Amino acid sequence: MEMEMMSQSDDFSIDIDGNNQLAYNNAVVNEWECCIRGQETTKCYDPKRRIEKVPPLLLKGEKGHKNHEYYEPAVVSLGPYHKRSPLVHDAENYKRITLEEFRLSSGTTINLLHDKVFEVVHEARKCYINGSTKDYNDQEFNRMMLLDGCFILFFIECISHANNKFLLNNEYLGALGFANVTRDIFLLENQIPFVVIQVLLDLRFPDDKGEDVLNGFFNYLNYGEVLRKDEKVFQNNKQALHLLELYRSYFISFSTSLGRGGSTSSSMWHKCCKEPLYENEDYDYVKRNRSFASVMELKAKGIFLKRTHKKSLNEDIKFHSNCCYGELQLVPRAVSYNTKAIYLNMIAYEMCPHNPNDFRVSTYIRVMKSLVIQRDDVKELRNTNILLHSLGRDEEVVKMYDEIDAPAVNIYMFNQLRKGIEKHCRSKYKTWAAELINVYFSSPWKTVALLVATAILFTNFLSTYFTIRPLPNESDDNILRRCARLHPPPGPS
Structure with a gap:
């Protein structure tokens, strides 16, 4: 009261x-x-960007509880957030081994490496949330950054250059440990500031050669093999906060767009700038978030998959509606044991506060969740060399996408793609043409059978027609007289 x-x-x-x-x-x-x-x-x-922790809302619900382990390191802790975890204690000794290997490869001394990292130690400390580094003085924090940075770059260099020293992981962490190092490097809560990695990268690979090393490693994650592409890693993100952010920008490639095809990304975005960002439908949650058909359902509607062959660009997904069929273009992607953890942590990064971004990875995952709902969808993606997976069974890929939650998407990008597909599917003559192609021209044998049936039908039609209306049966004399009446002889000259 x-x-x-x-x-x-x-x-x-x-x-x-x-x-x-x-x-x-x-x-x-x-x-x-x-x-x-x-x-x-x-x-x-x-x-006020920081290396954030996973938003608590992502850990709630059934999927959040199931995916909790994918946000925590399995074999190695990087940075201060999981430093006290007993599960990663064995990797601390191995970090000293990688520090020595990195020193030998760089042709420098431990003191020089220490001093170079110490130059950015205060900037690196500011990259973590308040209070997370208070237990470390500058020397202790600097040593942690040095060990973690050398560990990361040693592993990346071994993969990118096919250096057999990556087998040291098997010796100190075990074979399963090696399989989990990649996922641990890309956990949101397991990041170190990229300014530390940049300093060490410049020492090890002068003249900007370090960018090629990252290029090969990122393509190993994207395509399952080390490739040297023309696109530069730092082209789209020169001020990356950490390695996960840098890989995300390379994964989505800001130079291209996810939307309806036919126009370049720059022209599409230019058009977007002249139009309202949000339409009335964008505020309708049900319409905005509804999915579209799966791969096999789209194929039945005359929308066929096509692999993007330009590996110089990390194009996402584009849709082209042609005269009698549609074409959904997808860049090839590798799906491995680590893919789910990397996807989940890139989505978690996009969900963090104080982090303006375009939700491109979340949008890409939402599209793939719509396309892949059964085993046959994965099989079709494999047959077109779009999806390269090493999970054993196609059902595992379906399960992986089903268990990944993408709570927010880029409304404009997702709606542009969905509306283009729905408009194509509503066209009657395009769906009829698709049915004709699927039923009669989906294989050479069906095409031959159609041609034979058409020939038989045409022969029966001619036979019936001439039975009803036979050709006139007249003698040669009558024919000669008729010809004479038609062509009277010429008069006297």
């Missing part, structure tokens, strides 16, 4: 710097809108 009287009688006030807060809010909105549109961000406000 006393509290109620107090609330009614006492004045309540909050001191807010209205002008500054309003300007900050407008800058935040512009930053997010530029990211969603695919434009260069304004960078006109301090986003």
Whole structure:
């Protein structure tokens, strides 16, 4: 009763710097809108970006509980967040081995490596959330950054250069340990600031050769093999906060777009800038989030899969509606034991606060969840060399996509793709043409059978027609007389 009287009688006030807060809010909105549109961000406000922890809401619910283990390191802890975990204790000794190997490869000394990392130690400390590094003084924190950075780069170099020293992982971590190192490197809570990696990378690979090493390693994750592509790793993200962010920007490739085909990404985004970002349907949750047909259902509607052959670009998904058929273009992707953890942590990165982004990975996963719902869908993706998986059975791929949750997507990108597919499927003559192709021209034998049946039908038609209306049976004399009447002899000259 006393509290109620107090609330009614006492004045309540909050001191807010209205002008500054309003300007900050407008800058935040512009930053997010530029990211969603695919434009260069304004960078006109301090986003307070940190190496975040996994948002708690992602860990709730049935899928969140099942996927909890995919956010925690299995064999190696990087950074301060999981340093005390007993599960990763064995890797601490192995880090010293990789430090020595990295020193020998770099042709330098431990003291020089230590001093170079110490130059950015204060900047690196600011990259973690408040209070997470208070148990470490500068020397201890610097040593942790040095050991973790050398461990990461030694592993990446072994994979990218096919160096058989990666077998040291088997010796110190075991064969299963090696299989889990890749996933641990790309966990959101297991990141170290990229400024540390950049310093060590420049020492080990001068003249920007370190970018080629990252290029090969990222392509190993994308395609299951080490490739040297023309696209540069730092082209789209020169100020990466950590390695996961850098790989995400390479995975989605900002130079291309996920949307309806026919036009380049730049022209599509230019058009987007002239149109409202949100339409009335975008505020309808059911319409906005509804999925489209799976791979086999799209095939029945005359929409066929096509592998993007330009490996110089990490194109996502494009749809082209042609005269009598549709074409869904997908870049080939490798799916392995580590893929689920990497996807989940890239999505978790996109869900973090103070992190303007365009939800490209979440959108890509939502599209794949729509396309892959049964074993035959995976089989079709395999047959077109779009999906390269090493999970054993196709059912495991279906299960993987089903267990990954993508709570938010880029509304514009997802709707553009979905609307293009739905418009194609609503066209009657295109679906009829698709049915004709699927039923009669899906294999050479069906085509031959159709031609033979058509020939037989045409022969029967001619036979029936001439039975009803036979050819005239006249003698040669009658024919000669008829010809004479038609062509009288010429007159005398």
